[in-house]
Amino acid sequence: MVNVEFEWFNFDPEIDFHGIKSLLRQLFDVDATLFDISGLADLILSQHTIGSTVKVDGKETDAYAFLTALNLQEHKSKKPVADLIQYLGSKAQATDSLAAVPALLESGKHVGLVLAERLINMPSEIAPPMYSMLIDEIEAAVEDKEPYEFSHYLILSKTYHEVQSNLEMETERKRKKAKEEAPLFFFHPEDEKLYEHAAAYGSYPFTKEDEAVADSKRAFQEMGVRTQGSMILIEAGKFAGAVKAINDYLSPPS
Template structure:
């Protein structure tokens, strides 16, 4: 049963685009003018209330679906990873739509998950198969996509238990605005501080490991030397602040695993986009700076 122990309402506007007019009757009344309007893009702002809840067993399908959009066809077992996230439900939240009035026409699933945030301590869970597969995948992609120096540093960080590193997972559907990220990250940090106070594994991380959905323009730069750094586009806008503070990072293509950019941003100014994943390591002591920038950017 979903708990409301961490229930926070977040009101935000969502842009909805539709190329069709609302009714045939309206088109008939307006004649040629209506026909012209029907070809125009409609921009309508819909106000939706979201609430954060403690993660529960009911959230398995929703969390797994969001993990699958991150890991695509990789060998990471998203079912097992979802189980771990649910088992440690003292940390993390899921986002659902706020309670809909009985007279509303909205018949959506009240348990539908629109987003979630969690953190899994990779060091404390050394030997867990799905997490070992995840580390193997990261190191394999690192070999293909980065320099030997970066490879060496990632191997040291992921394979040496002297470093306590937590996998930070923050996923949502593309039509959910970034404003929800601010209270979710703030709550997660509070829970980590409480976990540290009570000597739980989730509170002992020195570093965050993050895998972000990113895109780059498909066309190479004029110089022919690859893409400039500023052409890396983040699907979750706020994750650019993590990128700026990361001490270790690389990106790898997932074009062969995705049919499209899978981001809701299939083009940027009509430029075809290629899907990537960007792996980042962020020292825990830089989270204050990240939260300050996120607060400035996302506060409404």
């Protein structure tokens, strides 16, 4: 067992650009090439007081995890956000359980897009304090008349199915059947609790899914992994309760 001390920091544009950019690429997976990831990272870093990074070797190092919230309505004219809104709307429109999302994105309401990602081997226990700090930061920003009074939070994440690994070409029928029958897993355990407080949630296939080969993602196991994007829509009034549920679920015993 190795003892590691995690530290939380505000965003610093002079230090965090490459680390946040790398984590955003991981979050958007094969669809990352569809977006201006550099522009999105710059926008995140411009919000010094909203969101946080987690590091282990001091402030000057790259982030191992981050979490933030962007006001989609406030930034809709910026191309990185406009492209993201269009993408999310099209994905939600094609997913029955996310039918409420497209109209909300077009309504003019202030929706907080929560972006959160961490390195694969990071412990899930870092999530509760990050979400708790986000609530405190947003409350402070609202008191200062900053544009963070959201009607809803839309959390982006990823889910995955385990699929039978096979280096030979499978028929479309077999792949479809396996996808339908395979259970859904969460990359972020906290998403399971967020689902319980959601007004809408669902997974969607990546646009460039065919470019992702499940066998290349095997980690010395008999099963491959097929990743999907995930959206979780939570009404602002229920967000604090969802964060409390995350704390109760993931916080280490005292």
